Amino acid sequence: MSRTAVSAERGHRVFAWFYARTSAAAENGPLGEYRRSLVRQAAGVTVDIGSGVGHNLPHLPAAVTQVHLVEPDPHMRSRLEARMDDAMRLHAVGAESLPIDDGSVDTVISTLTMCSVDDVDAVAGELHRVLRPGGKLLVMEHVRSIDGRIARRQQRLDRLWPAFSGGCHIDRDTGSALGHAGFDTAALRRVELPGTPAVTREFVLGAMERR
Numbered sequence: 001m002s003r004t005a006v007s008a009e010r011g012h013r014v015f016a017w018f019y020a021r022t023s024a025a026a027e028n029g030p031l032g033e034y035r036r037s038l039v040r041q042a043a044g045v046t047v048d049i050g051s052g053v054g055h056n057l058p059h060l061p062a063a064v065t066q067v068h069l070v071e072p073d074p075h076m077r078s079r080l081e082a083r084m085d086d087a088m089r090l091h092a093v094g095a096e097s098l099p100i101d102d103g104s105v106d107t108v109i110s111t112l113t114m115c116s117v118d119d120v121d122a123v124a125g126e127l128h129r130v131l132r133p134g135g136k137l138l139v140m141e142h143v144r145s146i147d148g149r150i151a152r153r154q155q156r157l158d159r160l161w162p163a164f165s166g167g168c169h170i171d172r173d174t175g176s177a178l179g180h181a182g183f184d185t186a187a188l189r190r191v192e193l194p195g196t197p198a199v200t201r202e203f204v205l206g207a208m209e210r211r
Helices: 013-027 030-039 074-083 120-130 148-157 174-181
Strands: 044-049 064-070 088-091 105-111 131-142 189-192 202-209
Touching (some): 013 030, 013 074, 030 105, 030 131, 030 202, 044 120, 074 088, 105 120, 120 174, 131 174
Parallel strands (some): 044 064, 044 105
Antiparallel strands (some): 131 202, 189 202
């Protein structure tokens, strides 16, 4: 079924400027290593949600035939467009409603994105909808800690955190949302990113199949 997405001009001018200038250092460390190993598993028609400034693009393998880039922030898109090639199509929408047919995608990539979407359950459902049966969802997301003390701190800080971090929420249980949408989350593993604050240190990482 063909879908018409709702446009979402969610602009964060200052955060986009800051992120573009500071994120390169993180990409040279463990975060970049996790990203490279994950994105290299993509193949076929691929959707990259929350594409940002394009950190996933250099790691896409030759097995990828077409790329749909989903980015609602116009300040991010202005930087992303410079990195695109003819096999890529940019959608200026939020991932809660994707203009992509049911079961038409081989791979979806979600890296540091689910924390900042408006409706994590709606996005999880959309990712399940557009993937073909057996298709892969590649995930790298920071999530609510399994340490109760840190989780309570995340919950308190989350009242203010999104205001200066481009809408990022630090207390989301993204793995559960994906499981409820129909993904096999058994392949997800928890990792910790060294040198980062405790409230953003825990990640879920892995390749999940659409059930």
